[in-house]
Amino acid sequence: MKNKLVVALLIIGGIVLLNIAASFFFFRLDLTEEKRYSLSNATQSLLEGLAEKDTADVFVKVYLDGDELPGGFERLKRAVSETLEEFKVYGGTKINYTFINPNSETDPKKREEFYMQLAQKGMTPTRIVDTKNGRQVETIIFPYTLVSSGKFELPVLLLKGTQGKTAEEKLNQSYENVEYELATAIRKLTQTDRKKIGLLAEFTKLKPLNFSDLIASLQERYDLFIINSKQSSTFEGLDAIILPKPDMPVDDSTKYKIDQFIMGGGRALFFVDGLKVDSVGLEGNYAQPLDLNLTDLLFKYGVRINNNIVKDGASCAVIPLVVGELGDRPNIQPVPYRYFPLINNFGKSLITNNIDLVYSRYVASMDTVRADGVTKVPLLMTSPYTKVLNAPAFITFNDARTDTDQAEYKGGVKTIAYLLEGKFQSLYKNQIIDPKATGFKAESEPTKIIVCSDGDLIVNEVSQKTGNPLPLGYDKATQHTFGNKDFVLNAIDYLIDENGVIKARGKEVKLRPLDKLRTRDERTFWQILNIGLPVGLVIVFGFVLQWLRRKNYGSV
Known part of the structure; x- marks a missing residue:
C-alpha cells in the first residue's frame, strides 16, 4: 500500500513539474509531411513583433462561411481557420478573428444590402452551381477575409489559382497561399519600417497613368x-x-x-x-x-x-x-x-x-x-x-x-x-573613370x-x-x-526581403486523390470493412474482457 502511494505521488509530482516546465518552454509539433500546420519563421517574427511595436490589434473577418459550402471550399475554410489559430498562438491577443456567414440573413432585401456592402469594399461574390439530390443548387460564396488594424482595412482574396488548372488544383493552390496572403495583409497594415523603391520613369514616353496600378500597389x-x-x-x-x-x-x-x-x-x-x-x-x-x-x-x-x-x-x-x-x-x-x-x-x-x-x-x-x-x-x-x-x-x-x-x-x-x-x-x-567620381x-x-x-x-x-x-x-x-x-x-x-513573408509562398500541400478505379470496384468491401471492423473489435474486446474476469474471479 505504501509503495502504491509513493508511485501515485511521483506521478502527480511529475505532472505538476511538466506543467511548470511547459509554462516556460513553448513548443508545437507538426507531424505532417508538408508541415502544413507550421508557419514560416518570417511570419512568426511578424506576429510576435506586433506586441513589441505596440501596434493596434489586428481583426480578421472571414466571410467564407456557411452550412452548405461545397467540399473544396469547406477545406479552404478549414485551412483559413487552422492558419488563424496558428497566428493567434504567436500573435496572442493582438490577433482576433471571426467567421461570418454572408447568407445567414433570412430577409432577402437585407441580405442583398449586405452583399452590396461587401462589394463596395472590393469583395465580389463567387457563384457555385452544385448538384444536390438530383437538383442544381446555386450558392453565393465570398472567398474573402477583411483584415483591419486601427483605421485601415484590406480585403484579401483567398481563392487564387492558375488558369488551366482543375477546380481541385486551384483550391489546393489557394490552400497553399493562405498564410502568405494573410501575413502580407497584416504586414501592410502594421509595418513601420518601409523599404524605399525608386522608379526611373524619365526614359519612357508613357504617362504615369499607364503605370498607375503598379504605382498604387507599390505605395x-x-x-x-x-x-x-x-x-x-x-x-x-x-x-x-x-x-x-x-x-x-x-x-x-x-x-x-x-x-x-x-x-x-x-x-x-x-x-x-x-x-x-x-x-x-x-x-x-x-x-x-x-x-x-x-x-x-x-x-x-x-x-x-x-x-x-x-x-x-x-x-x-x-x-x-x-x-x-x-x-x-x-x-x-x-x-x-x-x-x-x-x-x-x-x-x-x-x-x-x-x-x-x-x-x-x-x-x-x-x-x-x-x-x-x-x-x-x-x-x-x-x-x-x-x-x-x-x-x-x-x-x-x-x-x-x-x-x-x-x-x-x-x-x-x-x-x-x-x-x-x-x-x-x-x-x-x-x-x-571620371576623376570627380568617388567611392567607385x-x-x-x-x-x-x-x-x-x-x-x-x-x-x-x-x-x-x-x-x-x-x-x-x-x-x-x-x-x-x-x-x-x-x-x-x-x-x-x-x-x-528574401527572408520575409515571401518565404510563406514556398508552402506545398500535396493532393492525394483516391484511386477512382479501386474505389469503384472495391467500394462494397471497404464499406463493410469500415463499418464491420470497429463493431467486431468491440465484440472481441468484450469477449476477452469477460473471459479474463471469469479466469481471475471465477464464475459469477
Missing part, C-alpha cells in the same frame, strides 16, 4: 519615389530601383549610377523591350531595333536581350477582330494573336509559385552569357511552340486571321525573364537583379470610355485579370 507596401536621375548624384538610400519600359536611350551618367547602385548591394528590376513597336495597323508595320544603351550593362551582368520578337503558337492572348459580316454589321470575334504570349511556364522560384498566367506583348528572347559568380534562374518562359522574328520584323493584326502551322513553330522554349543572384562585376571595371566599386556585394524582355508587362491599359486606368494585367477581350501584378510584387518582395 501600399513601400515608400515610392519617382527619380530624376539627372538631378540625383547617386541612388544611395534606396533599396531597389525599377526601370519601366524605356523607349529612349539611358544616358551614360545614369547608367553609371545604376551600375554603382548595384555594386553597393542595391536591387534592380529592368523591364526592357527588344524591339520598338509604336503602333500596328492592319496593313502592317515594321518593328525596329531599340537602342537603349543598356546592352553592355546587362551583358556584363549575365544576360542579353535579343533584337527580335517571339511568336507563341500554343499559348497566346486573344484580340477582338473583324472576321466577316453578320448581316449588315461586322462580325467581331476573339482571335488568338501569337504576338501576345500568355506565359504559363514558370521557373522554380518563390516569385512565380502559384501565380496566374502572365500577359505579355511583343516579347524578345533572352540569352545568358558568362558572368562569374552569378546564378541565373529563369522565371518566365514561353511554350515550346515558338517562332522568332528578327529585326526588322513585320507586324500586323492580320496575322491572327491565319491558322497556326505547327511546322513553323519549332523555336523551342524562350525565356523572357531571369533572376540574377550573386556578386556582379562592374561594367566600368578596368575603365577610365569594381565588384558588388551579394545582391539580386531581375531582367524582363517585355516592358509592357508592367503597363496597365486605360479605358477608352472613362479615361480611367484598368487593373494591371487586365485583358479587355476576356475580361480576365492575369498574374502580372502578383509577379511584379512577388519579385520586389523577394529582392528586398
Whole structure:
C-alpha cells in the first residue's frame, strides 16, 4: 500500500513539474509531411513583433462561411481557420478573428444590402452551381477575409489559382497561399519600417497613368519615389530601383549610377523591350531595333536581350477582330494573336509559385552569357511552340486571321525573364573613370537583379470610355485579370526581403486523390470493412474482457 502511494505521488509530482516546465518552454509539433500546420519563421517574427511595436490589434473577418459550402471550399475554410489559430498562438491577443456567414440573413432585401456592402469594399461574390439530390443548387460564396488594424482595412482574396488548372488544383493552390496572403495583409497594415523603391520613369514616353496600378500597389507596401536621375548624384538610400519600359536611350551618367547602385548591394528590376513597336495597323508595320544603351550593362551582368520578337503558337492572348459580316454589321470575334504570349511556364522560384498566367506583348528572347559568380534562374518562359522574328520584323493584326502551322513553330522554349543572384562585376571595371567620381566599386556585394524582355508587362491599359486606368494585367477581350501584378510584387518582395513573408509562398500541400478505379470496384468491401471492423473489435474486446474476469474471479 505504501509503495502504491509513493508511485501515485511521483506521478502527480511529475505532472505538476511538466506543467511548470511547459509554462516556460513553448513548443508545437507538426507531424505532417508538408508541415502544413507550421508557419514560416518570417511570419512568426511578424506576429510576435506586433506586441513589441505596440501596434493596434489586428481583426480578421472571414466571410467564407456557411452550412452548405461545397467540399473544396469547406477545406479552404478549414485551412483559413487552422492558419488563424496558428497566428493567434504567436500573435496572442493582438490577433482576433471571426467567421461570418454572408447568407445567414433570412430577409432577402437585407441580405442583398449586405452583399452590396461587401462589394463596395472590393469583395465580389463567387457563384457555385452544385448538384444536390438530383437538383442544381446555386450558392453565393465570398472567398474573402477583411483584415483591419486601427483605421485601415484590406480585403484579401483567398481563392487564387492558375488558369488551366482543375477546380481541385486551384483550391489546393489557394490552400497553399493562405498564410502568405494573410501575413502580407497584416504586414501592410502594421509595418513601420518601409523599404524605399525608386522608379526611373524619365526614359519612357508613357504617362504615369499607364503605370498607375503598379504605382498604387507599390505605395501600399513601400515608400515610392519617382527619380530624376539627372538631378540625383547617386541612388544611395534606396533599396531597389525599377526601370519601366524605356523607349529612349539611358544616358551614360545614369547608367553609371545604376551600375554603382548595384555594386553597393542595391536591387534592380529592368523591364526592357527588344524591339520598338509604336503602333500596328492592319496593313502592317515594321518593328525596329531599340537602342537603349543598356546592352553592355546587362551583358556584363549575365544576360542579353535579343533584337527580335517571339511568336507563341500554343499559348497566346486573344484580340477582338473583324472576321466577316453578320448581316449588315461586322462580325467581331476573339482571335488568338501569337504576338501576345500568355506565359504559363514558370521557373522554380518563390516569385512565380502559384501565380496566374502572365500577359505579355511583343516579347524578345533572352540569352545568358558568362558572368562569374552569378546564378541565373529563369522565371518566365514561353511554350515550346515558338517562332522568332528578327529585326526588322513585320507586324500586323492580320496575322491572327491565319491558322497556326505547327511546322513553323519549332523555336523551342524562350525565356523572357531571369533572376540574377550573386556578386556582379562592374561594367566600368578596368575603365577610365571620371576623376570627380568617388567611392567607385569594381565588384558588388551579394545582391539580386531581375531582367524582363517585355516592358509592357508592367503597363496597365486605360479605358477608352472613362479615361480611367484598368487593373494591371487586365485583358479587355476576356475580361480576365492575369498574374502580372502578383509577379511584379512577388519579385520586389523577394529582392528586398528574401527572408520575409515571401518565404510563406514556398508552402506545398500535396493532393492525394483516391484511386477512382479501386474505389469503384472495391467500394462494397471497404464499406463493410469500415463499418464491420470497429463493431467486431468491440465484440472481441468484450469477449476477452469477460473471459479474463471469469479466469481471475471465477464464475459469477
